[in-house]
Amino acid sequence: MSRVRLPSVGALTAFEAAARHGSFSRAATELNLTQGAISRQIRQIEDMTGVTLFERVRQRVVLTDAGRLYFNDVSRLLHELSEATHRVTAFAGGDGTLNLAVLPTFATRWLMPRMPEFLERHPGATINFTVRIAPFDLVAEPFDAVIHYGEPEWPGAICEPLMREEMVPVAGSGFRTRHGIAAPSDLAGLTLLHQSTRPTAWSDWFEAAGLPTANAWRGPRFEQFSMIAQAAAAGLGVALVPRFLVEEELEGGRLEILFDRPLFTDKAYFVVYLEQKAGSSLVRAFTRWIRAKANPVGIEPT
Structure with a gap:
């Protein structure tokens, strides 16, 4: 990359803090600097870019339109720089560290x-x-x-x-009795809980059981299996979950397997x-x- 004029990280940090607080003095307190140091850092950026970043309004500093645009970009870049530094620091442990x-x-x-x-x-x-x-x-x-x-x-x-992933139909304690569940076909009329990354799971389970799949797509969706397990334990419906992920709930009786008809995914x-x-x-x-x-x-x- 060719060399370009860039503000220092210190100047960008001073600008980000001042913009976030709407105050040079608060930014100075946060960064353990003087208000004058904050002002000089921001002036360096303005001189370098030829753009006014702040206006003074009633004893406060307010971002200009250009300042707001710059603040959004600088905030994101400082966050990414912080994350990159944390990631590379993980190498410090050498062979004794597993990332x-x-x-x-x-x-x-x-x-x-x-x-x-x-x-x-x-x-x-x-x-x-x-x-x-x-x-x-x-x-x-x-x-x-x-x-x-x-x-x-x-x-x-x-x-x-x-x-492999062995998925089993589970429900909370007492759910089977309250809803009179006796056969796999009884699940078609109940609320089915879906995991968003396994959208065809219930359809596949009904098909493997030789049942119509028309109602297999209905019901709320959850992003994580931990959420769907909690929803089933709370009585919100029937979930199809990997057996090994709900071992604790099964052992404690908070969940029960309704039918021993596991679905093995591909x-x-x-x-x-x-x-x-x-x-x-x-x-x-x-x-x-x-x-x-x-x-x-x-x-x-x-």
């Missing part, structure tokens, strides 16, 4: 209860968790491994299988890592451990 991208419900419902065992075996390890729902460029982000649901397809990466859960990460002892240890805990059946590594 892991996880699916939120998988992490909270299945992985976290089992993590103490891994950390007991590797007491010097530090695991950083970041939520990623959709596939991303693994080369561009500082992750050592990813928990992925879908197909075993990730360019330049190794996908090792964890488990996708699976995988642990994914770049080929160049295969030499990391911590990545290898985590992969061996999580695969042993998941006990994969019927799916092969790629």
